[in-house]
Amino acid sequence: MGAAEDEVVQLTSELIQIDSSNTGELETTTGEAEAAAYVDAKLREVGYGTEIVESGAPGRHNAFCRLPGADSSRPALLVHGHLDVVPFTAEDWSVHPLSGAVQDGYVWGRGAVDMKDMDAMILALARQFRAEGVVPPRDLVFAFLADEEAGGAYGSHWLAEHRPDLFAGCSEALGEVGGFSVTLGEDLRVYPVMTAEKSIAWMRLRVRSRPGHGSMVHDENAVTILAEAVARLGRHRFPLVLTESVQGFFDEITALTGIEFPTESAAALDGAVAKLGGVARVVGATTRDTANPTMLSAGYKANVIPAVAEATVDCRVLPGRQEAFERELDEILGPDVEREWIRNLPAVETAFSGDLVDTMTAAVQAEDPGCHTLPYMMSGGTDAKAFEKLGMRCFGFAPLRLPPDLDFTALFHGTDERVPVDALHFGTRVLERILRTC
Numbered sequence: 422m423g424a425a426e427d428e429v430v431q432l433t434s435e436l437i438q439i440d441s442s443n444t445g446e447l448e449t450t451t452g453e454a455e456a457a458a459y460v461d462a463k464l465r466e467v468g469y470g471t472e473i474v475e476s477g478a479p480g481r482h483n484a485f486c487r488l489p490g491a492d493s494s495r496p497a498l499l500v501h502g503h504l505d506v507v508p509f510t511a512e513d514w515s516v517h518p519l520s521g522a523v524q525d526g527y528v529w530g531r532g533a534v535d536m537k538d539m540d541a542m543i544l545a546l547a548r549q550f551r552a553e554g555v556v557p558p559r560d561l562v563f564a565f566l567a568d569e570e571a572g573g574a575y576g577s578h579w580l581a582e583h584r585p586d587l588f589a590g591c592s593e594a595l596g597e598v599g600g601f602s603v604t605l606g607e608d609l610r611v612y613p614v615m616t617a618e619k620s621i622a623w624m625r626l627r628v629r630s631r632p633g634h635g636s637m638v639h640d641e642n643a644v645t646i647l648a649e650a651v652a653r654l655g656r657h658r659f660p661l662v663l664t665e666s667v668q669g670f671f672d673e674i675t676a677l678t679g680i681e682f683p684t685e686s687a688a689a690l691d692g693a694v695a696k697l698g699g700v701a702r703v704v705g706a707t708t709r710d711t712a713n714p715t716m717l718s719a720g721y722k723a724n725v726i727p728a729v730a731e732a733t734v735d736c737r738v739l740p741g742r743q744e745a746f747e748r749e750l751d752e753i754l755g756p757d758v759e760r761e762w763i764r765n766l767p768a769v770e771t772a773f774s775g776d777l778v779d780t781m782t783a784a785v786q787a788e789d790p791g792c793h794t795l796p797y798m799m800s801g802g803t804d805a806k807a808f809e810k811l812g813m814r815c816f817g818f819a820p821l822r823l824p825p826d827l828d829f830t831a832l833f834h835g836t837d838e839r840v841p842v843d844a845l846h847f848g849t850r851v852l853e854r855i856l857r858t859c
């Protein structure tokens with residue numbers, strides 16, 4: 422067992438014990454500095470010159486180091502993980518979410534799969550390479566980041582905007598979410614590589630109209646106009662659109678299993694996707710844009726018709742669909758509804774091809790002979806959105822070989838989040854192969 426494989430479980434456990442819950446509020450998000458200091462100390466211990474960078478607000482700390490490669494004329498590879506986690510309700514768990522307990526073959530706790538597992542693999546390999554004098558084929562930039570779980574405004578997006586020098590020369594990025602095995606049949610495993618993400622587009626709708634007395638006839642009520650528009654939008658089904666990543670996913674699954682993915686109707690496609698088990702949750706949301714109303718607000722007294730009514734809608738748009746999506750939105754909403762983006766982080770997509778994809782495939786096949794890789798799109802968003810802005814091709818591949826019956830996607834942000842110990846060892850070996858041959 423290599424040095425990294427030897428310590429990866431302990432590093433995962435210790436990272437989990439640092440409470441880096443990201444509440445989305447600056448005042449109450451506090452643990453990232455401690456997590457970054459932990460990583461920084463581990464890196465300095467083996468001789469790295471490291472940098473801690475504060476990204477836009479006190480305590481939002483990120484840790485960086487660089488390992489020079491054999492060929493400095495080649496572009497560097499960014500290997501990144503986020504140090505924050507989503508909050509938890511400890512009472513719901515069977516072990517304390519900050520325990521980092523190692524029991525029953527798992528490491529337990531918040532962040533075990535999102536993504537202190539990958540942080541620990543990256544950290545362990547960074548340490549091993551430095552300690553053993555391993556020279557990777559090209560420069561590796563290791564980044565441990567703040568604020569991914571709230572969208573990265575105080576993490577990756579701030580860094581991309583204010584400190585692009587940290588990523589100088591990086592042409593590709595390797596991070597979450599992908600690389601976990603999906604079992605399709607007896608000894609048939611695939612490892613999805615994330616090559617695309619939908620946008621995160623939060624929209625405010627507003628209707629301004631004539632206020633009035635609640636007792637009188639009034640046919641321009643802002644609440645009524647808004648409610649009708651929200652209902653139309655909430656019930657609307659956007660068209661099926663299969664981008665390259667999603668089509669590539671379906672094609673590969675069909676080739677391996679014979680499952681067909683008919684596209685003549687959304688219902689037929691959804692039915693086929695449902696056969697994929699837990700991963701259907703993610704894949705099902707990547708075949709069309711979605712717009713889900715999530716908040717409503719209007720009025721201040723029962724007998725006053727307000728002048729303004731507002732709603733918030735969570736929109737997730739496919740790569741290449743933004744303009745068409747907005748045209749469709751305007752048709753549905755009509756002329757009386759104003760709309761604005763509260764947050765709009767664009768969709769990203771890169772091709773499932775090239776040397777790094779081949780490297781990832783060869784690495785995982787060396788550790789799990791006969792397995793396959795395939796592209797897929799995330800329905801959510803990650804730090805990849807920030808690095809894509811800097812011109813990098815972004816891939817999500819945090820390798821884990823999982824037991825076939827583990828409902829892995831339910832563990833993300835879920836109760837009893839945990840990662841198999843042997844999957845951490847497996848992932849470290851795969852990642853080592855990738856970083857040695859990238």
Ligand SMILES: [Zn+2]
Pocket residue numbers: 503535536569597
């Ligand atoms: Zn994550």
